[in-house]
Structures are given as C-alpha cells and as structure tokens.
Amino acid sequence: MKAHLILEDGNVFTGTSIGSTREVISEIVFNTSMTGYLEVLTDPSYAGQAVVMTYPLIGNYGITPDMESGRPWPDGYIVRELSRMPSNFREEGTIQDFLTKYDIPGIAGIDTRALTKILREKGTMNGMITTNENYNIEEIIPQLKAYTTGNVVDKVTCDEKRVLKGTGKKVALLDLGAKNNIAQSLNKRGCEVTIYPAHTTAEEILSTNPDGIMLSNGPGDPKECKEIIAEIKKLYDSDTPIFAICLGHQLMALATGADTHKMKYGHRGGNHPVKDLKTNRVYISSQNHGYVVDTDKLDPNVAKPAFINVNDGTNEGLEYVGKNIFTVQFHPEACPGPQDSAYLFDRFIEMMSKN
Numbered sequence: 001m002k003a004h005l006i007l008e009d010g011n012v013f014t015g016t017s018i019g020s021t022r023e024v025i026s027e028i029v030f031n032t033s034m035t036g037y038l039e040v041l042t043d044p045s046y047a048g049q050a051v052v053m054t055y056p057l058i059g060n061y062g063i064t065p066d067m068e069s070g071r072p073w074p075d076g077y078i079v080r081e082l083s084r085m086p087s088n089f090r091e092e093g094t095i096q097d098f099l100t101k102y103d104i105p106g107i108a109g110i111d112t113r114a115l116t117k118i119l120r121e122k123g124t125m126n127g128m129i130t131t132n133e134n135y136n137i138e139e140i141i142p143q144l145k146a147y148t149t150g151n152v153v154d155k156v157t158c159d160e161k162r163v164l165k166g167t168g169k170k171v172a173l174l175d176l177g178a179k180n181n182i183a184q185s186l187n188k189r190g191c192e193v194t195i196y197p198a199h200t201t202a203e204e205i206l207s208t209n210p211d212g213i214m215l216s217n218g219p220g221d222p223k224e225c226k227e228i229i230a231e232i233k234k235l236y237d238s239d240t241p242i243f244a245i246c247l248g249h250q251l252m253a254l255a256t257g258a259d260t261h262k263m264k265y266g267h268r269g270g271n272h273p274v275k276d277l278k279t280n281r282v283y284i285s286s287q288n289h290g291y292v293v294d295t296d297k298l299d300p301n302v303a304k305p306a307f308i309n310v311n312d313g314t315n316e317g318l319e320y321v322g323k324n325i326f327t328v329q330f331h332p333e334a335c336p337g338p339q340d341s342a343y344l345f346d347r348f349i350e351m352m353s354k355n
Helices: 037-041 095-101 112-122 137-146 180-187 202-206 226-237 247-255 343-354
Strands: 002-007 012-019 024-031 049-053 076-078 105-108 125-130 162-164 170-175 192-197 212-215 242-245 259-276 282-294 303-309 315-320 325-328
Touching: 002 105, 002 137, 012 095, 024 076, 024 112, 024 259, 037 049, 037 095, 049 112, 105 125, 112 259, 125 137, 162 180, 170 180, 180 192, 180 343, 202 226, 212 247, 212 343, 226 247, 242 247, 242 343, 247 259, 247 282, 247 315, 247 325, 259 315, 282 315, 303 325, 325 343
Parallel strands: 024 049, 049 076, 076 105, 170 192, 170 212, 212 242, 242 325
Antiparallel strands: 002 012, 002 125, 012 105, 024 125, 162 192, 259 282, 259 303, 303 315, 315 325
8 A cells, every 4th residue: 555754845665654644743863873773663652653764664573572662752753664574583573564453554665865954954854654645745845844742741641650670779760751671771780660641740759858859751842741840859959869851951951940942853863973071972862853052052060061972962861960960862772773872870879879
C-alpha cells in the first residue's frame, strides 16, 4: 500500500506503508543512530514526534529484548529501507509487526537523505503520514501548521510509585519520561531507586529523606511543565544532591531563573561530541533533544556551564553554585549510544556519599 508524508512546507514524499495504516499528524524529527532503533522507538522522549532514521537500512536484527520502556512512543516511523527478514540470535519479531501491534503508522522507501536535508535547512516542521490517495494538500497544510505536541510528559510518566531494591544509597527518580536504563544504571551501582510519577510533590519525595534525587529525560517543550518546575524549585532549595538528565536538566534551569529555547532541528543520535569544561576532555554522547538552555541568560551566581557541544557550542550541562547539583543535556545512560559518560552516575554516588 502506498503512503505519503506531507510536510507543512508543501513537500510530499511517497513510499510504502509500514505498520498501522491510520493517519497521523506529528512533528517530524531525524535521528542519526546507525543501530539501537528499538531503544529509539521505546524512548518516551519521542512522544508527540515522528522519527526519521537517517541510516538507510533499519531492522536487520529485528525486535530484541532492549526496550527502554513498556511500549513504543513515536507517532510515526520513517525509514529508507526496512529489513523484512531480520537475523539475530536474540530476535523476537520484525519492526513491521511491532509497529502494527502498537498501532504506529510508518512509511518506507522514501529518500530520507533528501528529507533530512530539508529538516536541517528549514528546521523541524510538522507533517502528516497518510495512506489516503485523494488527500487535499490545501486543506492539510493549515492543520499541520496548527499542530503542537502539547504537554506530553503527562502521557509518558508512570502511573504509580515503584521501587528497585538495593543496598546502597536511596535515590528518588522523578519520571518525566524516563528511559529504563537510567534507573538500571543507578541500581547496578547498588542504589535503591524509587521511581515517582512526574506530578509527585517535592514534599512527598523529601519526606522519605532520599540520599539523592534524579530528574529524568522526557518529551516536549520544558516550559509546558509549569507545575513540575515549581516542585523542582523546592527540591533545589532542599540541599539534597540532585543529578538531572535532558528534560530534567532544562526544568532545573527554568526553576532557577534561566531560560530555554527551541533549536532549529535539535540533537538526536549516538555520535554527538561534548566537552567537559573542567578537564577539556571530549566525550561522544547519545542525545535526544529539541530544546536547549540559554547560557547568555544564566545567572553566574546560580549556575555555570559544565559541558558544551563541540559541534555548535550549545550548552550540554550545568553545575550549580554552592549546591550539590549538576545537570547534563546528553544521556550518560546511553542505550543506544556510547557509554563514554557513564562515569557521571559514579560522580552522583560520590556526591551523595560526601553529603
């Protein structure tokens, strides 16, 4: 069956329908990872977005037990060529069946290189995936321009508190759309991790006297999370050691008076170089974000830049003055991606021990 990807600038790509045949409007973003497509599909940070994979062949090792959450989250999936006959000793099925099972529409057989160039030159834009051959582009474009992802954190956060038992430090993890490997990275270092829904109050978290607090990654515009930002400000004031990743990093910045803005096309992939400003050492990192903290609006008495992106100079981390708090924009838990910066979890544990 034919499928069409219609962009809000009027460009149309025609390919083959994969997965669900339902029609969907979403924000179209691209990811440059060569492998790890299942972790990308199950990363809650992609809620409200349709993902273009820039690597030309996707699905050659099928679906494996590497999910980063209980289900896939993107609104749509766009590839150049989909492997129909996966081969791997851990393989449990095909991407095609996986997308169909979870009612996610996709499109294969389009020129993803041309599509990515459009998104790089014009910036991230909205689009529609449809199997309707009789679409009216003049009616569709106003719908595309009106679409917003909205507050998607509420969609992806857990429903109730749960605990990963451990014998070491007690960490409270605020689930803003957390990937599984964040809790696992702490748990395998001995930490007992209590995972809380995104709208848990600071008072409830602090009443358990955690040794440290982890703010997770998550989807959408950080400025949509007004109530969560207010609670994070209370956590900041508590003097409890805090480590934050991605959306958590942005929300901590907003809670302490800084600002964020949307990037032209964001950073999504497993090959982004970041520099530690203390050591000048460069790490290759896994990233997935479309917003960034404005360092020119940062109060130097509150926080100072700790990491920068080597490619474009944007902020990749902050260290808070007089506080046991540090935050990063990239993903030290990787999955998919390099594990160069996994040492940051050890740094967090060391901070909790000193406190």
